[in-house]
Amino acid sequence: RRGVIRVPLWVHVIKDGALGAPDSAVKRQVRTLNAAYGGKFGGVDTGVRFELKGITHTANRAWFRDPFGHEREMKRKLRVGGPETLNLYIVQMERLILGYGTYPQWYAGAPELDGVMIDWRSLPGGPLRNFRRGFTAVHEIGHWMGLLHTFENGCDPPGDEVDDTPAEAYPTKGCPARKDTCPGPGSDPIHNFMDYSKDTCMREFTRGQAERMARMWQEYRAIAP
Numbered sequence: 001r002r003g004v005i006r007v008p009l010w011v012h013v014i015k016d017g018a019l020g021a022p023d024s025a026v027k028r029q030v031r032t033l034n035a036a037y038g039g040k041f042g043g044v045d046t047g048v049r050f051e052l053k054g055i056t057h058t059a060n061r062a063w064f065r066d067p068f069g070h071e072r073e074m075k076r077k078l079r080v081g082g083p084e085t086l087n088l089y090i091v092q093m094e095r096l097i098l099g100y101g102t103y104p105q106w107y108a109g110a111p112e113l114d115g116v117m118i119d120w121r122s123l124p125g126g127p128l129r130n131f132r133r134g135f136t137a138v139h140e141i142g143h144w145m146g147l148l149h150t151f152e153n154g155c156d157p158p159g160d161e162v163d164d165t166p167a168e169a170y171p172t173k174g175c176p177a178r179k180d181t182c183p184g185p186g187s188d189p190i191h192n193f194m195d196y197s198k199d200t201c202m203r204e205f206t207r208g209q210a211e212r213m214a215r216m217w218q219e220y221r222a223i224a225p
C-alpha cells in the first residue's frame with residue numbers, strides 16, 4: 001500500500017475572553033482527526049495523518065465573532081507554511097455552518113486564504129448535542145484534502161467524483177433509519193464523513209475517497225522531494 005501522507009498541522013485558537021477552545025479540546029480534536037482518517041470509527045484507513053506542529057493563541061473578539069468578515073486579515077496574520085501545511089482556525093460561526101474549508105485547487109489562486117475554519121463548539125466534548133464528536137473538523141479537512149460532498153450533483157454523474165460512494169439526491173439530516181434517494185445501486189452514504197448527518201451518525205471514509213485524497217495531495221499539496 002502507498003505511503004502515509006503526513007500533514008503538518010498548525011492550530012490557531014481565537015478567543016473572546018473565556019469563550020473559545022481550550023488546549024485540552026484542541027489535543028482531543030487532533031486525536032479524533034487521526035482516529036477518523038485512520039479508520040478507527042469505521043471505513044478504511046485513508047493513510048492520512050496529522051502532526052501537530054504548534055498552537056497559536058489570539059484574543060480578538062471581532063475575528064472570533066465574525067470570522068468571514070475578517071478572514072483575510074486573520075489569515076494574513078496567522079497562516080504558516082505552504083500548500084502542504086494545514087492551518088486550522090478555531091473561531092465561532094453560525095450554528096448551521098459549523099465549519100468552512102478551502103479546496104486544494106484554490107491554493108494557486110489564493111494561497112493566503114488556504115485552510116480550514118471551524119466553530120470551537122464542534123470540538124470533542126463541546127456543547128452542541130449533535131455535533132460534539134469533532135467530526136466537523138474531519139469533514140472540513142476532507143474538503144481541504146479535495147473531497148466533495150457525497151450529495152454533490154445529486155443523482156447525476158459525476159456525483160462526488162468517487163466511484164464507491166453511492167449517489168444521493170440531497171444532504172442527509174440527522175440519522176435516518178433508511179434513505180435511498182437515487183435509482184442507481186446502493187443506498188445513500190449517510191454514515192460518510194462527507195455527508196451532512198449528525199456526528200453520531202458519521203463514521204467512515206471509503207477506499208475511493210482515500211485514493212482521491214492521495215491523488216489530490218500529489219497534484220496540489222505535496223512538496224516535491
Ligand code: ARG
Binds near residue numbers: 101135136139140202
Ligand atoms: N456544513 C458544513 C460543511 O458543509 C459542515 C457540516 C459538518 N457536519 C457534521 N456532522 N459535523 O462544510
Ligand code: ZN
Binds near residue numbers: 140143149
Ligand atoms: Zn462540507
Ligand code: CA
Binds near residue numbers: 158162163164165166
Ligand atoms: Ca459517488
